[in-house]
Amino acid sequence: MAKHETPLLDQLETGPWPSFVTDIKREAESRAKNEKNVEYQIPQDCCDDLLGVLELSYKHGRTHWKHGGIVGVFGYGGGVIGRYCDQPEMFPGVAHFHTMRVSQPAGKFYTTKYLEEICDLWERRGSGLTNMHGSTGDIIFLGTTTPQLEETFWELGHNLDQDLGGSGSNLRTPSDCVGQARCEWSCYDTQAICHDLTVEYQDELHRPAFPYKFKFKFDGCPNCCVASIARSDLSFVGTWRDDIKIDQEAVKAYVGGEFPSNGGAHAGRDWGPFDIQKEVIDLCPTGCMRYEDGKLEINTPECTRCMHCINVMPRALRPGNDKGCSILAGAKAPILDGAQMGSLIVPFIKVEEPYDEIKETVIEPIWDWWMEEGKNRERLGELMKRQGFQKLLEVTGFKPDPRMVQEPRTNPYIFWKEDEVEGGFDRDINEFRKHHQR
Amino acid sequence: MEYEEAKQKIVEGLTKKLKTKSKFYFNDLAKIIGEKPRVAKKLINQMITEEVLEYWSSGSTSMYGLKGTGKQAHSEHED
Incomplete structure (x- = not known):
């Protein structure tokens, strides 16, 4: 028998999709039975009270959570987000229900043993409810009391070799795609650089001194599986400089229907025979391809590495050999408004350990500028808009490049300065009038 | 800047604004310390370690306060 009546939540379970309400109910039931004899360190009925407060919020049409606070683990300014219920008498099990962010492993590779261990830890010291994973990529532990924060942190660090992630005005937990571990398109080892920068910038991750949040994300290729270009302040997208590698025999095999296009991903329906002209050539955004007399040709200088042709014919086409990444700055995806895509700052850079060039010529100059000039709660992308892309080029020392401009006459952020113009901006009007009438 | 001098400036500056x-x-x-962010960060971190200051976080933004001050410490029964 449920502790609270939840007719509105029950309705959410009637849809065709798996419901988080069902998940919470299942955990509530499991905690009530406690078949594994867990020594619960927070109220056993916290999940019942969580359902109760959520039901009340639906009924009232407003939240009953307060967020933020001075809770945290000693010395860390992030990783814990204070949550308090504003109806503690009615729902004592969730009076304090703090969130903990746990740094996810690069590429989100787990062993089942590790997953069991973190779940057991959270069952005992928290609500047992997790988000796998939050938007930034962390493992999210949902709901515990203040005294359990240090205990959980100690166990994570000492028994599971695990650290808290970032929150607040910190570097957020860097996140990456599976990379070269499982994907042959990955143009650099995303996991290696993600791990290296996480270790290198521990201080920025745990001790907040930025104007606001800052995110790194690493995509191995322009398919952008972690959407770094849309939601990270500094986005690393794998790319290559030379020609796409073409296996003409395999192209013919696709045309002849021997290989299914898109690796068979759309095989659930009969789309008719594969039409290379319609499905590849005509969809190339720069029109840099042609297929004539059974031969596929790509004009590399025109190619923007959109990945479409490679995605459709993975056996026939592969990224080139001269691989590295492009770096884009200033993306953000806030919930309310102001979403912005990243702007290209470094067209191509090699991604090689120990990544000194990336750290010293890109990351650190950008941080120095943003830390000094950024207003409180201003993301890098907003500072770039306020002071101009030209300023970003100045602080990083990168030269303006046509690839930073979407098309001529747009993004007009590259201006001449007086000392760059011969004779400056002043002119001799009399000399001018000799040649030009009024 | 010496740590003790910075600490004194911070405690004085923040106490003045406490109302x-x-x-x-x-x-x-x-700004109170009058140093660039990277230098200031080292000094402020030490003040956190010595529990002169404490972090406050909304989840998205972080702030700093003198330890034990402010409404929340009382209202959340954590002082």
């Missing part, structure tokens, strides 16, 4: 607010952005503290 109107108890939580401050990092930039406010850097």
Whole structure:
């Protein structure tokens, strides 16, 4: 028998999709039975009270959570987000229900043993409810009391070799795609650089001194599986400089229907025979391809590495050999408004350990500028808009490049300065009038 | 700047403003100390370690306050 009546939540379970309400109910039931004899360190009925407060919020049409606070683990300014219920008498099990962010492993590779261990830890010291994973990529532990924060942190660090992630005005937990571990398109080892920068910038991750949040994300290729270009302040997208590698025999095999296009991903329906002209050539955004007399040709200088042709014919086409990444700055995806895509700052850079060039010529100059000039709660992308892309080029020392401009006459952020113009901006009007009438 | 001097400036500066607010952005503290962010960060971190200051976080934004001050410490029964 449920502790609270939840007719509105029950309705959410009637849809065709798996419901988080069902998940919470299942955990509530499991905690009530406690078949594994867990020594619960927070109220056993916290999940019942969580359902109760959520039901009340639906009924009232407003939240009953307060967020933020001075809770945290000693010395860390992030990783814990204070949550308090504003109806503690009615729902004592969730009076304090703090969130903990746990740094996810690069590429989100787990062993089942590790997953069991973190779940057991959270069952005992928290609500047992997790988000796998939050938007930034962390493992999210949902709901515990203040005294359990240090205990959980100690166990994570000492028994599971695990650290808290970032929150607040910190570097957020860097996140990456599976990379070269499982994907042959990955143009650099995303996991290696993600791990290296996480270790290198521990201080920025745990001790907040930025104007606001800052995110790194690493995509191995322009398919952008972690959407770094849309939601990270500094986005690393794998790319290559030379020609796409073409296996003409395999192209013919696709045309002849021997290989299914898109690796068979759309095989659930009969789309008719594969039409290379319609499905590849005509969809190339720069029109840099042609297929004539059974031969596929790509004009590399025109190619923007959109990945479409490679995605459709993975056996026939592969990224080139001269691989590295492009770096884009200033993306953000806030919930309310102001979403912005990243702007290209470094067209191509090699991604090689120990990544000194990336750290010293890109990351650190950008941080120095943003830390000094950024207003409180201003993301890098907003500072770039306020002071101009030209300023970003100045602080990083990168030269303006046509690839930073979407098309001529747009993004007009590259201006001449007086000392760059011969004779400056002043002119001799009399000399001018000799040649030009009024 | 010496740590003790910075600490004195911060405690004085924040105590003076306590009537109107108890939580401050990092930039406010850097301004009080009068150092660039990277230098200020080292000093402020030491003040956190010595429990002169404490962090406050909304989840998305972090702020700093003198330890034990402000409404929340009382209202959340954590002082």
